[in-house]
Amino acid sequence: MRTIAEINDKISRQAAVVCTAEEIKARVAEVGVAQTAKTVDVVTTGTFEPMESSGAILNLGHTDPPIKIRQCWLDGVLAYSGFGAVDLYLGATQVVDYPGMSEAADGEENRERGGGHVIEDLIAGKPVQLRALGQVTDCYPRAAFETTITRDTINQFYLFNPRNLYQNFIVGVNGGDRPLFTYLGPLQPRLGNAVYSNPGAISPLLNDPDLQLIGIGSRIFLGGGTGYIAWEGTQHFPLQKRLPNRAPIGPAATLALIGDAKQMDSRWVRGCYFKNYGPSLMIGVGVPLPVLHEEVIARCAVQDKDLVAPIVDFSIPRRVRPTFGLISYAQLKSGRITIDGKPVRVASLASIFLSRQVAVELKQWIEAGKFLLSESVAPIPQDRAFMPQNLWGSQVSLD
Template sequence: MTHEVKKTVAEINRRIEQGKAVVLTAAEMVETVRRLGKVKAAKEVDVVTTGTFSPMCSSGMLFNFGQEPPTLKAQKVRLNNVPAHAGLAAVDAYIGCTELPKEDPLNKIHPGRFKYGGAHVIEDLLRGKAVRLFCESYGTDCYPRRELEKDVTLADLKYAQLLNPRNCYQNYNVAVNLTSRIIYTYMGPLKPNARNANFATAGELSPLFNDPYLKTIGLGTRIFMGGGVGYVIGAGTQHDPKPKRNERGIPISASGTLMVKGDLKGMNPRYVRAVSILGYGVSLAMGIGIPIPILNEDMAFFTGVSDADIEMPIKDYGHDYPNGVGRSLGLVTYAECRTGEIMVNGKKTQAVPLTSLSMSLEVAEKLKEKIQQGKFLLTEPVEPIPSE
């Protein structure tokens, strides 16, 4: 006879503090569930750590650069000539990771081949480098200064938080190009006639595949973010709570996303890196890991998801995607993509990952280590994120 397994986050945290918690990475949990079944796995395992390291374009830094006499109300702000949004308050601004310089000399020489942008500013600051701050203002009685230009470092900033509107996609497209010319996309360059297929996910390590119905992830969930501590602050933009799912509950299209925040000053540049994407622009590769508490048998089952369980839609970025057509050329599993070759329209096609699997595993391992050392406790969501 089996008995239903029920645990609480508080109980698991006590085990973490006592050094008794059993913590596995999502990759380790696959074999554990296969070997023991979900009931025994739920009894034995307390936490499963996930991880992903992938370009996440909807990311940026909210910062405050402080006042100095005479005071200023910034109307326009640039960092290393990359524009930041300044319509917030006197010396608050937000720089998006995909923003490009006001003037890009390199772009005049090599059109479309962007090398530097907001993501690079963020990484430069995190690496301790000075960046050039330039501000313009129209001047008021309380804020008389009209212009400010100086070098600043991360230590100089009064406040610097990564505030990312859309990270950790639950699933995403496998991108191909059925036109007769090469095209340049946020999924990387796509060769003509489907000669490559680019995909982006960490598969069985990916956070939202391990909690497909967001039973343990919501507002207030503490996460590993960029090597430091961050928090989920809600659903990400373009979050789709009603995707089609396969028989295992895994969405078979782009679906759940998370909005997250974390203190940049506590992060590690190994897990926050600028990315230049040929012919498209720039992005920010983020390392994010989310701990999944094994509260019951269902959570053991969900965290036992394998690469073979994850299906992704193949989409044509040459014709369909830019025209808003949702047509899929079929489904392919992450396990198939990992072989380096998939079938597209009956033809063998090279499969190319944008997500680093080795770094994703490292994120999951680092989070596991922190929990085992009692340095990272779990939190319960104070508000759920819609998932159905």
């Protein structure tokens, strides 16, 4: 029906018809797939959820005399410095760990602060304290320095996130007898609550289940700025079992994303903390899907009742945990589910409201002619198996 070049021409003339994923589902229910496909050019999807496999690349610029940084802390958070002399990678889940920090300074507020919070502050234009120790060489004679940086006083500052946009995930519960503190947040004992983290039918990759419309190089909304799909994500598992509608029944595809953090907005990149687990980063990501043919609309018409996730019991401390079966996102979003005959309250880690707002903002960019779609340069692999790490010859204790 269309090409990306034809759609971009309409975007440039501000003549493209753009709908959010929610609007598409409503339109299909009203006029059907074929009629919708004739009139819509782009579908925007969005999510705002914790994405802990994220971080930022920074280049500080050289000091005089120069330094070859081998240890560096940003507001007390350790950054990786094992490559270029003044290149750093700040991981979202890295915690405050400042040498010589006194017990008085190591308060609750500091313990809850991590790389994600520093990234948010830099994006917001706030000053960040930097302390660096160097390896003294003939090229780099300086041994240490301290300064204050902002996003405007360093060269490069961009997010490079090895694993974002999980295509589906799990529902966490706790069938044990004590509270558990997990990457889904606190799970109360004896099935006291359930937590899920995917926004369901408006989530980007659930509207393009076989990743036919995106690939390496695809332009996206990332943290309030323009980003790109850089590669498959870590733990990419497209061979996950799927329903007849091609939706995976659990964690499946993932994407590595990249984008200029100097263009981003701290509204869409926020540090967060999970009690007794650690810091992380909430990120808004939106993916535009070009309507190239009717099948695009058919896939985007998927509803929460047609998508499922496994209910996983975190009380069993193993890599493969037992499940209580599959549950639909429609049931999850009702706020209460039933497990083994017991009513269980449910909460979402993803903000459904802000996920919708990501899709709306991306729609507005496209309608205004400010955001063009891009052809991918290579497909996302569809044949990756999920390989666990088996500790052959090692004695592993679960105590």
